[in-house]
Amino acid sequence: MLDGQIPHTVEPRKLARQDVRFDGEVAVTVLKRLQQSLVDSDGAIRVQLHFFRDLEGRTCIEGTLGGELAMECQRCLEPAKVNVESEISLAVVWNDDQAKALPSHLEPLVVTEDSTSLWDLIEDEVILALPLIPGHDDDACRAGLIYTTDPEGNLYPEEEVSDKKQNPFSVLAGLKPGGND
Numbered sequence: 001m002l003d004g005q006i007p008h009t010v011e012p013r014k015l016a017r018q019d020v021r022f023d024g025e026v027a028v029t030v031l032k033r034l035q036q037s038l039v040d041s042d043g044a045i046r047v048q049l050h051f052f053r054d055l056e057g058r059t060c061i062e063g064t065l066g067g068e069l070a071m072e073c074q075r076c077l078e079p080a081k082v083n084v085e086s087e088i089s090l091a092v093v094w095n096d097d098q099a100k101a102l103p104s105h106l107e108p109l110v111v112t113e114d115s116t117s118l119w120d121l122i123e124d125e126v127i128l129a130l131p132l133i134p135g136h137d138d139d140a141c142r143a144g145l146i147y148t149t150d151p152e153g154n155l156y157p158e159e160e161v162s163d164k165k166q167n168p169f170s171v172l173a174g175l176k177p178g179g180n181d
């Protein structure tokens with residue numbers, strides 16, 4: 001068991017022969033593509049990965065990734081902490097033909113050289129696990145509208161809970177030159 005540091009690049013086939021486990025964290029600050037979906041780069045991704053060879057001699061990577069990340073709530077546009085968890089069950093292959101031959105419970109990871117970026121792999125998996133519509137829980141959200149989604153993932157207001165009457169003068173004030181826009 002290697003504690004703490006998760007190396008940037010690894011040789012997955014060698015690690016699998018050695019039956020290596022990683023248990024540590026990768027700081028969000030080094031995951032630049034992931035940051036584009038976040039409102040800040042605080043925190044880290046918890047990483048537990050096991051490299052091993054299965055009974056058919058395949059190089060496999062199994063484990064879990066998790067973290068609490070700050071995303072923009074799609075209702076109130078304030079930062080919201082979202083928990084992201086991802087389970088990984090990968091088989092390292094040399095090419096697409098090998099990828100297609102894998103049993104359905106294994107996702108292919110095509111690695112054409114000895115080494116590959118472990119950080120990129122972690123980042124890809126976390127990005128896939130991000131919620132499509134991040135947001136606060138209903139009681140934690142400042143938005144006056146409760147939104148819901150249809151089966152295609154489109155967001156629409158379900159119910160208006162705000163009882164504030166709209167003041168026509170505040171609307172006019174917003175239209176004045178130099179007003180807030």
Ligand SMILES: [Zn+2]
Pocket residue numbers: 073074075076077078080135136140141142143
């Ligand atoms: Zn919110």
